[in-house]
Amino acid sequence: MRKHKRKKQIGAVGGNENGFVTRESDGGRKHKLTVIHQALIRDPVDIEALRRAAAGNGGLLTDELRRKVWPKLLNINVYKLPPKPGREVRENHKDYNQVVLDVRRSMKRFPKGMPASERAVLQEQLIDIILEVLKRNPQLHYYQGYHDVAVTLLLVVGERMSIAMLDTLSNFHLRDFMDPTMDSTKHILNYLMPILEQVDAELHDFMIRAEVGTIFALSWLITWYGHVLSEFRHTLRLYDFFLASHPLMPIYLAATIVLHREKEVKQTECDMAMVHHLLSHIPQDLPYELLICQAQDLFEQFPPSLLAKRAALQSRKSLSISSFQAFHLSTLHQRPDSVLQRLTRAQGYTTSRHGLEASPPAARGQLWREGNRMMKMAVWGLSATLGAAVFAVAQTAMDWGPDLILQLF
Amino acid sequence: MAESGSAAELSGSLTSSALPPPRTRIFKIIVIGDSGVGKTCLTFRFCAGRFPEKTEATIGVDFRERLVEIDGEKIKIQLWDTAGQERFRKSMVQHYYRNVHAVVFVYDVTNAASFRSLPAWIEECKQHALGTEVPRILVGNKCDLQDSVQVGTDVAQQFADAHSMPLFETSAKSPNSLGDGSYRDSDHVEAIFMTVAHKLKSQKPLVLSQPAEGSGSTVTLSGGRNDDGGGGRGWSCSSC
Numbered sequence: 261m262r263k264h265k266r267k268k269q270i271g272a273v274g275g276n277e278n279g280f281v282t283r284e285s286d287g288g289r290k291h292k293l294t295v296i297h298q299a300l301i302r303d304p305v306d307i308e309a310l311r312r313a314a315a316g317n318g319g320l321l322t323d324e325l326r327r328k329v330w331p332k333l334l335n336i337n338v339y340k341l342p343p344k345p346g347r348e349v350r351e352n353h354k355d356y357n358q359v360v361l362d363v364r365r366s367m368k369r370f371p372k373g374m375p376a377s378e379r380a381v382l383q384e385q386l387i388d389i390i391l392e393v394l395k396r397n398p399q400l401h402y403y404q405g406y407h408d409v410a411v412t413l414l415l416v417v418g419e420r421m422s423i424a425m426l427d428t429l430s431n432f433h434l435r436d437f438m439d440p441t442m443d444s445t446k447h448i449l450n451y452l453m454p455i456l457e458q459v460d461a462e463l464h465d466f467m468i469r470a471e472v473g474t475i476f477a478l479s480w481l482i483t484w485y486g487h488v489l490s491e492f493r494h495t496l497r498l499y500d501f502f503l504a505s506h507p508l509m510p511i512y513l514a515a516t517i518v519l520h521r522e523k524e525v526k527q528t529e530c531d532m533a534m535v536h537h538l539l540s541h542i543p544q545d546l547p548y549e550l551l552i553c554q555a556q557d558l559f560e561q562f563p564p565s566l567l568a569k570r571a572a573l574q575s576r577k578s579l580s581i582s583s584f585q586a587f588h589l590s591t592l593h594q595r596p597d598s599v600l601q602r603l604t605r606a607q608g609y610t611t612s613r614h615g616l617e618a619s620p621p622a623a624r625g626q627l628w629r630e631g632n633r634m635m636k637m638a639v640w641g642l643s644a645t646l647g648a649a650v651f652a653v654a655q656t657a658m659d660w661g662p663d664l665i666l667q668l669f
Numbered sequence: 670m671a672e673s674g675s676a677a678e679l680s681g682s683l684t685s686s687a688l689p690p691p692r693t694r695i696f697k698i699i700v701i702g703d704s705g706v707g708k709t710c711l712t713f714r715f716c717a718g719r720f721p722e723k724t725e726a727t728i729g730v731d732f733r734e735r736l737v738e739i740d741g742e743k744i745k746i747q748l749w750d751t752a753g754q755e756r757f758r759k760s761m762v763q764h765y766y767r768n769v770h771a772v773v774f775v776y777d778v779t780n781a782a783s784f785r786s787l788p789a790w791i792e793e794c795k796q797h798a799l800g801t802e803v804p805r806i807l808v809g810n811k812c813d814l815q816d817s818v819q820v821g822t823d824v825a826q827q828f829a830d831a832h833s834m835p836l837f838e839t840s841a842k843s844p845n846s847l848g849d850g851s852y853r854d855s856d857h858v859e860a861i862f863m864t865v866a867h868k869l870k871s872q873k874p875l876v877l878s879q880p881a882e883g884s885g886s887t888v889t890l891s892g893g894r895n896d897d898g899g900g901g902r903g904w905s906c907s908s909c
């Protein structure tokens with residue numbers, strides 16, 4: 261009985277939201293752009309409004325907006341980005357070989373039309389980004405899949421902002437995955453079955469009988485689905501959502517995906533291999549907006565604290581979960597970019613806004629003209645594949661205002 | 670499961686003809702070894718018949734299968750392609766060592782470190798009760814890269830002998846163009862996995878039956894045949 265009722269509830273919420281998707285009009289989009297714009301110029305920045313926008317229908321809509329909102333979601337001052345890593349970042353790092361191996365094999369993560377030479381430049385940047393963050397945080401350990409997170413950031417926000425974002429994510433949202441062992445990760449995965457049990461006991465029991473375990477969801481969790489989705493726009497949509505959410509949210513989404521496929525699962529042979537195989541391959545046409553709503557709904561109904569009371573989850577402490585409150589608080593008092601820029605200038609920082617270059621303004625034009633062909637190629641690669649908006653990234657001195665306003669009309 | 674002798678004895682009194690058609694038997698084979706040695710490529714080669722253009726890091730466990738026919742019996746070969754990075758070994762892959770019928774250890778002939786890791790992988794298996802009673806083979810991959818070989822056949826053969834495993838050298842990329850001798854030609858990926866399958870089929874059959882919801886000992890009795898039909902290349906000696 262209880263189960264049935266809950267299912268219905270979830271369905272109803274999702275249904276409404278899905279309706280909004282189909283009805284979504286230019287008007288809705290423009291409204292959202294305005295809301296985001298206003299949240300960004302509020303002082304302090306209206307972080308709750310940005311979170312709602314990122315998680316809500318359609319997410320952050322464009323990469324241009326992501327470049328403005330993502331750093332806010334992680335409390336990053338875009339005028340104080342870390343410098344571009346130098347050569348030394350690659351020197352004797354214990355994970356160097358593994359990182360190179362994984363990045364070289366990550367071709368699928370790059371846009372299909374991108375010329376190989378441009379992809380190669382970005383892959384080199386990807387190696388640098390990962391090693392830079394690992395060097396800054398000796399307590400963190402590389403895992404296969406970390407590169408899937410890094411590449412998603414790189415393709416949207418460029419090298420230097422990626423370092424800042426990845427650094428923060430690694431210390432908070434991804435922290436549990438970066439222990440010396442995967443025991444904490446396993447602990448996080450252990451939240452999955454109790455959620456399923458609450459919503460659909462029958463499905464839960466079926467999966468227990470099949471002894472399928474939860475490893476089918478491992479790559480979903482530790483790459484925020486970047487490893488398993490073939491459409492980059494879907495990955496971006498989920499990153500909007502997760503950047504605005506509790507670190508356990510990927511598990512709640514995993515639960516909604518399994519629940520969404522309930523019939524298929526139950527029709528499969530009750531066998532570990534069969535169920536693992538079915539679940540580990542995500543259908544590419546999932547109704548993401550609906551599932552995101554359902555995940556939020558599940559999160560509210562069965563918050564982590566409630567699930568943690570269950571036996572299997574008691575023993576261990578999750579750093580991602582325990583630090584989330586503090587992280588959340590830290591994001592509440594951010595100044596808008598215009599103020600940050602003024603303050604940063606006043607403090608004598610000369611760093612560029614979006615971080616594709618590390619040189620001071622005077623030298624920048626020169627570098628751009630004569631030097632660093634590799635860098636140019638990378639920027640062009642991005643522009644060609646992700647749309648003209650990316651060109652703004654190259655215009656390092658450009659304020660965020662004009663291009664956003666352009667989009668409003 | 671695999672070492673359950675009593676279950677196997679049960680089968681002696683029955684024959685396959687006396688029973689309804691058996692369900693397809695499933696041979697579960699786990700493929701392990703360091704990251705980058707080519708586990709995904711090898712399993713893909715066997716199940717899809719070609720070298721994958723792009724592989725990605727395996728996170729956790731992937732699973733591939735192929736239906737083959739051995740001596741007139743259709744058999745499903747299930748390959749568990751595991752993550753190579755050390756951190757995944759202990760807490761993650763564990764779950765999948767259960768109910769495995771055979772183990773394939775893979776190293777990269779162009780990467781000495783991957784060869785040096787083998788004792789750790791063997792130890793890992795032992796900890797999961799996959800000792801010498803379970804068929805195990807050693808595969809040296811990437812033989813097509815002849816100019817960068819770091820692990821010679823003789824060293825590998827010694828190691829394989831010491832652990833009583835057959836050794837196979839092959840290439841997931843171009844298994845048929847291994848230079849000189851025709852004997853090497855026989856070491857293609859297909860043949861390697863089929864050899865394991867033959868070996869498994871030649872074992873006491875019942876233990877390999879697919880359990881019907883946990884009570885495995887009563888179904889899929891294909892009789893006590895032990896004719897070793899296809900394992901002709903022999904088990905104890907390497908064909909390299």
Ligand SMILES: Nc1nc2c(ncn2[C@@H]2O[C@H](COP(=O)(O)OP(=O)(O)OP(=O)(O)O)[C@@H](O)[C@H]2O)c(=O)[nH]1
Binds near residue numbers: 705711728840
């Ligand atoms: N030349 C050559 N390259 C190979 C061969 N087999 C695999 N490779 C390459 O080696 C790299 C690693 O292969 P994978 O199959 O992804 O390695 P893996 O063992 O599955 O690695 P993990 O999933 O990280 O554990 C890829 O770039 C393959 O293209 C081979 O037989 N010859």
Ligand SMILES: [Mg+2]
Binds near residue numbers: 710
């Ligand atoms: Mg692999």
